[in-house]
Amino acid sequence: MRDELQAFLDGELGLDELPAELRTEAERWERLLADFRALGPESAPAGLEFRVRRSLPALRQRSAARRAAEWVVRPRSIRVSPLAGLAAAAALAFVILLPRGQMPDPSGALESGPSATATIYVQFMLEAPSAQSVAVAGDFNSWMPELVLTDPDGDGVWSGRVALKPGVHQYMFVIDESQWLTDPGADRYVDDGFGNRNAVLVIPEPATS
Amino acid sequence: MTAGASELSDGAVVRAVLNGKAELYSILVKRYQDTLYSYAHRMTGQSDEATDIVQASFVKGFENLEHCRDAERVGAWLFRINVNQCKDFLKNPRRKDVQLDDATRLQSDRDDPEASAERGQLRQRIAWALLRLTAEEREAFVLKHIEGFSYSEMSRMLDVSVPALKMRVHRARDDLQSLLEDYE
Numbered sequence: 174m175r176d177e178l179q180a181f182l183d184g185e186l187g188l189d190e191l192p193a194e195l196r197t198e199a200e201r202w203e204r205l206l207a208d209f210r211a212l213g214p215e216s217a218p219a220g221l222e223f224r225v226r227r228s229l230p231a232l233r234q235r236s237a238a239r240r241a242a243e244w245v246v247r248p249r250s251i252r253v254s255p256l257a258g259l260a261a262a263a264a265l266a267f268v269i270l271l272p273r274g275q276m277p278d279p280s281g282a283l284e285s286g287p288s289a290t291a292t293i294y295v296q297f298m299l300e301a302p303s304a305q306s307v308a309v310a311g312d313f314n315s316w317m318p319e320l321v322l323t324d325p326d327g328d329g330v331w332s333g334r335v336a337l338k339p340g341v342h343q344y345m346f347v348i349d350e351s352q353w354l355t356d357p358g359a360d361r362y363v364d365d366g367f368g369n370r371n372a373v374l375v376i377p378e379p380a381t382s
Numbered sequence: 383m384t385a386g387a388s389e390l391s392d393g394a395v396v397r398a399v400l401n402g403k404a405e406l407y408s409i410l411v412k413r414y415q416d417t418l419y420s421y422a423h424r425m426t427g428q429s430d431e432a433t434d435i436v437q438a439s440f441v442k443g444f445e446n447l448e449h450c451r452d453a454e455r456v457g458a459w460l461f462r463i464n465v466n467q468c469k470d471f472l473k474n475p476r477r478k479d480v481q482l483d484d485a486t487r488l489q490s491d492r493d494d495p496e497a498s499a500e501r502g503q504l505r506q507r508i509a510w511a512l513l514r515l516t517a518e519e520r521e522a523f524v525l526k527h528i529e530g531f532s533y534s535e536m537s538r539m540l541d542v543s544v545p546a547l548k549m550r551v552h553r554a555r556d557d558l559q560s561l562l563e564d565y566e
Contacts, residue, residue, distance in 0.1 A: 174552070174555055174556050174559055179552050179555065182527075182555060183533075183548065183551070202555075205508070205558075205562065206527050208504075208505060208508055209508060209512065209527060209528055210527070210528050211505075212424065212505065212508065212509055212512075212528075216416050216419070217415040217416050217418070217419035217433075217436065218419070218429065218433055221411075221415050221419065221433055221436060221437065222408060222411045222412060222415060224433070224437050225408075225411050225415075225436075225437050225440040225441065226408060226411075228437060228441050229404075229407070229440075229441060229444055310398075310403075315390055315391075315394055316390060316394065316398055316403070316406075317394060317397070317398070318401060345403075347401070347402070347403075350401055350402070351401060351402035352402055353402055353403050365405065369405060
């Protein structure tokens, strides 16, 4: 093949820069390359994703780690007031919806989530005495564990508030920045598509007066 | 998959996986399996081998994810792993000679259902010709003309100089011109 045609196919020469006798050949090559690009297949065979998942041992180890985390924070009574009544139900973790008007000090809310007018403050709480840190990740923060709960009195009960818009939200707790834990105290769950469950939080629209 | 999770950027998925939510790696598999598979199939001509290569690429990617320097470009990083997996496969002296399998033939027909039988045969010919190139020439040709990489991008990906890659592509074109002399 002549050097000028190679240069054209390398994008170094334009068609109009080629000698006239090479232009027909250049156009033929363009059609040929288009046919090469159209060669299939374009889609991976069904089941490839499943095969990848099945061949990832770390995913299986991850499941074991999650089971261990669930054991560490197994249900026990929560020693916080005024929620002792709920604690008697042996709830491990739960979410409390706090209408905005009932929040005496909204400045204490976690700095995340929407700030639009129709917001509800949500109190997340988890008893995890062995944890060094607890955070909440959900679809409201792109699943980044940025909502860090606090345990100021060191009793192992971690809590924090966040302002969320009404709607259906999914979330998980993240313990020690690595272990993801489904909230066992949630009212509803949804399969996350990866063999685990996300907790579902439904925040109703505030009543209008 | 949750709607929220599926909307995560590549960087957010990588960070979440590295932070322990390993299940989210499936998002990357879903996003890039077609791209990786198409390349592997063009390089091997075989569906089964291409599937094995892509599976191995994703496993290697998962195991080395912390070494991905630019999480937002994890797709390019996985593609590079896939290219190297194909290279290793084609270097293996025990592998069978590559040849066109049924999937390629069927896909050729599916691309244009109304195409004539003659047209389908022509497309099979170019698939056959691609597999007649040496592995190095085919790799360079596919990356340049099918995947659309520049020579400098290919050089970084393969750790081969731009002049050497140009030479491989030029040789590939020369060989294809001979193999497809009467292709129209």
